[in-house]
Amino acid sequence: MIYSLKDITKSYQSRNGTVRALDGLTFDVLPFESVALLGPSGAGKTTLFRLLNATLRPTSGKLSFDQNDVSAMSSRELRQMRRRIGTIYQQHQLVPSLSTLDNTLCGRLGSWSLLETVRNATRPIKRDIEQAMAALEAVGLADKQRARADELSGGQQQRLTIARVLMQDPDVILADEPFASLDPALTETIASLLLELVQNGKRTLVATMHDVDLALRYFPRVIAMRRARILFDKAPSDVSREDLVTLYGDDPEPEAGRPVDPDIQEPPREFSYKQHRAR
Amino acid sequence: MNSAINNIGHGSHRPASREAPRLKIKRIAAVLAFGAALVLCWRAAEIRPTVLLVPGTSAALWTFVRSLFPPDLSPDFLRIVGAAVIRTAALAIAGTTLAIAIGLPLGVMSTPTLWQRGVLLAGEPPGAGKLAVAWLSRFCRALLGFMRAVPDLMWGLLFVVAVGLGPLAGVLALAVSYGGLLGRVYADVFEDVDPRALEALHATGATRTQVFLRAVWPQAKPTVVAYTLYLLECCARSASVLGFIGAGGIGYEINLSMRLFEYGQLLTLILALVGLVAATDFFSRYLRRRLHANAPAGSLAHRHIENEPGSPSHADRRTRAALFILIAVVGASFYLAGFFNSTRAGLLSRMVRFAGEMFPPELDPMFLRSLALPLVQTIGIAVMGTLIGVAIGAVLSVPATATLAFAGEDEAGSRSLMGRAARACVYYVSRLALNLLRSIPELVWVLMCILAVGLGPFAGTLAIGLHTGGVLGKLYAETLEEVPARPVEALRATGAGPLQILLWGIWPQARPTLVSYTVLRWEMNLRVSTILGLVGGGGLGQAIYNNVQLGFYSRTTTIVAIVYVLVIMTDWLGDRLRVRRTAI
Numbered sequence: 001m002i003y004s005l006k007d008i009t010k011s012y013q014s015r016n017g018t019v020r021a022l023d024g025l026t027f028d029v030l031p032f033e034s035v036a037l038l039g040p041s042g043a044g045k046t047t048l049f050r051l052l053n054a055t056l057r058p059t060s061g062k063l064s065f066d067q068n069d070v071s072a073m074s075s076r077e078l079r080q081m082r083r084r085i086g087t088i089y090q091q092h093q094l095v096p097s098l099s100t101l102d103n104t105l106c107g108r109l110g111s112w113s114l115l116e117t118v119r120n121a122t123r124p125i126k127r128d129i130e131q132a133m134a135a136l137e138a139v140g141l142a143d144k145q146r147a148r149a150d151e152l153s154g155g156q157q158q159r160l161t162i163a164r165v166l167m168q169d170p171d172v173i174l175a176d177e178p179f180a181s182l183d184p185a186l187t188e189t190i191a192s193l194l195l196e197l198v199q200n201g202k203r204t205l206v207a208t209m210h211d212v213d214l215a216l217r218y219f220p221r222v223i224a225m226r227r228a229r230i231l232f233d234k235a236p237s238d239v240s241r242e243d244l245v246t247l248y249g250d251d252p253e254p255e256a257g258r259p260v261d262p263d264i265q266e267p268p269r270e271f272s273y274k275q276h277r278a279r
Numbered sequence: 280m281n282s283a284i285n286n287i288g289h290g291s292h293r294p295a296s297r298e299a300p301r302l303k304i305k306r307i308a309a310v311l312a313f314g315a316a317l318v319l320c321w322r323a324a325e326i327r328p329t330v331l332l333v334p335g336t337s338a339a340l341w342t343f344v345r346s347l348f349p350p351d352l353s354p355d356f357l358r359i360v361g362a363a364v365i366r367t368a369a370l371a372i373a374g375t376t377l378a379i380a381i382g383l384p385l386g387v388m389s390t391p392t393l394w395q396r397g398v399l400l401a402g403e404p405p406g407a408g409k410l411a412v413a414w415l416s417r418f419c420r421a422l423l424g425f426m427r428a429v430p431d432l433m434w435g436l437l438f439v440v441a442v443g444l445g446p447l448a449g450v451l452a453l454a455v456s457y458g459g460l461l462g463r464v465y466a467d468v469f470e471d472v473d474p475r476a477l478e479a480l481h482a483t484g485a486t487r488t489q490v491f492l493r494a495v496w497p498q499a500k501p502t503v504v505a506y507t508l509y510l511l512e513c514c515a516r517s518a519s520v521l522g523f524i525g526a527g528g529i530g531y532e533i534n535l536s537m538r539l540f541e542y543g544q545l546l547t548l549i550l551a552l553v554g555l556v557a558a559t560d561f562f563s564r565y566l567r568r569r570l571h572a573n574a575p576a577g578s579l580a581h582r583h584i585e586n587e588p589g590s591p592s593h594a595d596r597r598t599r600a601a602l603f604i605l606i607a608v609v610g611a612s613f614y615l616a617g618f619f620n621s622t623r624a625g626l627l628s629r630m631v632r633f634a635g636e637m638f639p640p641e642l643d644p645m646f647l648r649s650l651a652l653p654l655v656q657t658i659g660i661a662v663m664g665t666l667i668g669v670a671i672g673a674v675l676s677v678p679a680t681a682t683l684a685f686a687g688e689d690e691a692g693s694r695s696l697m698g699r700a701a702r703a704c705v706y707y708v709s710r711l712a713l714n715l716l717r718s719i720p721e722l723v724w725v726l727m728c729i730l731a732v733g734l735g736p737f738a739g740t741l742a743i744g745l746h747t748g749g750v751l752g753k754l755y756a757e758t759l760e761e762v763p764a765r766p767v768e769a770l771r772a773t774g775a776g777p778l779q780i781l782l783w784g785i786w787p788q789a790r791p792t793l794v795s796y797t798v799l800r801w802e803m804n805l806r807v808s809t810i811l812g813l814v815g816g817g818g819l820g821q822a823i824y825n826n827v828q829l830g831f832y833s834r835t836t837t838i839v840a841i842v843y844v845l846v847i848m849t850d851w852l853g854d855r856l857r858v859r860r861t862a863i
Contacts, residue, residue: 054402055398055401055481078402082481082482082483082484084484086483089478091475093476094476095494106494109485110483110484111484114486164479168483
């Protein structure tokens with residue numbers, strides 16, 4: 001088992017008391033499995049991803065990665081674990097002021113020593129650059145290698161995050177809405193790229209999807225989340241219409257909105273250099 | 280006062296019927312308290328407007344102004360001025376360099392998102408190490424706060440005792456004071472970068488150092504560079520004033536000429552000072568533009584792949600030359616600032632002895648009571664000085680606002696040539712007046728105001744008012760100019776005149792920024808008013824100066840502590856005021 005979750009709970013303290021973002025999740029992910037994660041927004045999918053890539057720690061329950069208990073790991077072991085997990089974020093999470101090529105190179109950080117990091121800031125290692133260029137080639141961004149990440153379109157940014165993951169060469173890929181900002185033609189390209197990665201490279205893939213058809217078409221296993229819990233965990237052939245109606249059906253109670261995560265800040269307001277200047 | 284404002288802010292959202300009477304009472308109480316505070320400040324600052332109206336005063340002022348001319352331009356004196364300018368510039372450069380050396384590590388250490396909370400720490404195993412690092416980070420932040428809160432001149436006074444008269448004391452004062460400011464600004468910039476990039480890199484298994492180098496630094500770099508260059512300007516201004524307390528350079532010469540009643544020399548020196556500050560301003564603006572234009576993406580990865588034949592060395596050579604010049608200039612500055620003097624043996628033991636004598640702080644009730652009046656004076660000077668500054672700034676900023684002064688100029692056939700010339704004249708005269716007020720430091724203004732109104736807090740208040748008027752007027756004018764243009768255009772299209780445009784289109788949009796600048800300036804003036812006493816402007820400065828001169832170092836410690844607490848409280852109050860006022 002690559003992942004094993006036992007009764008995982010994650011809760012935050014908010015102004016209105018404790019909010020449960022995840023409530024008693026139990027499931028396993030086998031090596032080389034491809035799993036789609038479905039659910040309405042606010043169901044806790046993104047929080048689950050943050051637990052799976054060790055950005056957050058569960059409040060209670062036992063999370064194991066490759067047979068090792070995550071809560072017993074040292075900082076160093078956690079870093080080694082993160083190196084083996086590549087995350088494709090929904091909001092791209094690129095370094096806006098770095099070029100496409102530099103952002104791709106960032107995928108390698110986990111396997112660089114500090115010395116190599118400094119060296120790579122001035123005279124990058126040729127082998128790394130060649131690999132980064134190959135990754136950009138694969139996602140069709142080779143001609144954009146000099147552009148700043150914040151000059152790219154949404155779809156290009158999405159492809160860039162995939163290039164970064166290619167560069168990282170992980171054992172597990174976590175993809176949060178990998179097709180969200182792509183047009184249908186690109187979706188096909190990227191989907192086949194991802195699946196190729198998983199099948200040829202013997203990797204595990206967990207992806208959240210808002211497109212149910214796509215999920216049912218490409219993934220042999222579907223986990224559905226609703227209101228911080230697992231609703232069903234089935235093969236796509238077993239998913240019935242009723243399942244989907246319950247999953248996305250109208251809520252009798254209004255959603256309380258996304259829980260505010262105190263550890264993960266909102267994107268910042270513009271830093272006011274002028275304000276400081278006035279001092 | 281603050282709690283009352285607080286309540287007004289909340290009250291506006293409550294149902295009016297029930298809360299109205301209570302709200303009214305609170306509002307009246309707030310106004311009364313505010314009025315009482317103002318009267319107190321007026322009294323404390325010993326404001327006597329009548330002094331300005333007495334014929335003797337204006338006669339004395341006129342004599343002073345007349346004796347400023349002609350400026351002393353004899354070769355001998357110009358040589359002195361040149362040496363003073365170079366020495367002041369060296370002081371500023373060496374001070375800025377040390378301030379970066381102090382501010383950068385402390386700034387990185389006190390960035391909360393790197394050490395205390397957030398994405399990088401949420402997944403780490405809890406433990407004593409994590410806690411210790413978080414507390415170390417908080418300590419660094421507090422240390423920066425202390426370095427920043429004690430004014431540069433006060434640091435200068437302490438360092439003069441610790442390392443002796445001379446430029447070294449000035450450099451150390453700049454380094455500590457501006458190192459504190461720089462560190463805090465760096466920490467704020469590092470904290471405010473987009474945290475999503477941090478999360479992504481962290482999740483690839485990057486270490487904290489790597490996340491800082493690849494995600495935080497590339498995002499923060501433009502602001503960090505811009506602010507550091509701006510700090511060079513601040514240091515140049517401050518370095519010239521540090522001469523007053525024995526660091527040498529322009530300030531020292533100004534003080535000397537003043538005491539010798541050589542007002543012709545004074546004018547030359549002031550012009551040199553204005554020139555130096557303007558030159559630094561120009562230089563840092565030029566560099567900022569250059570760096571901005573040359574700042575594409577972060578690393579040099581691209582040069583490596585492209586390897587254009589023959590050409591890559593060109594940019595390299597220029598960078599190398601610039602770097603070489605920079606190192607040479609910085610080295611020369613440190614040399615001129617007296618850093619490589621071998622006669623400084625025993626310096627360390629002297630500093631240690633001085634530090635030892637500063638503790639424990641003097642807490643004798645008699646002494647503490649004697650500080651009450653200067654303390655109130657200091658606050659009064661800051662408040663009244665800021666108010667005068669607001670008045671001057673408000674009056675001068677409107678004609679200095681280009682969008683108002685030249686409003687509707689391009690409308691077809693709207694203005695005669697004469698009208699245009701008159702407008703341009705008003706605009707440039709008010710800009711010039713603002714620049715003049717701004718570029719003369721408060722301490723020099725104090726010396727001149729003493730000529731008019733005599734020693735004491737009133738001179739200090741006027742000095743702060745004049746300088747603040749220049750600063751605020753410029754900031755106000757910039758704010759009024761940068762207001763979003765579309766609503767203003769719409770008003771103009773309805774046929775509104777400049778006054779109507781100002782009141783209905785510009786003022787409502789600019790108000791929060793104007794308030795914020797004013798409050799910031801008030802906080803700053805409080806720091807300044809604690810040191811005006813050094814040259815006879817009233818307040819705590821006099822007390823600290825006397826005690827340093829008399830060798831009562833434990834008393835000095837007490838006063839520094841009081842200044843620190845005062846500044847911290849002002850900043851806190853200012854933050855609250857800013858939040859409330861800009862939110863409404």
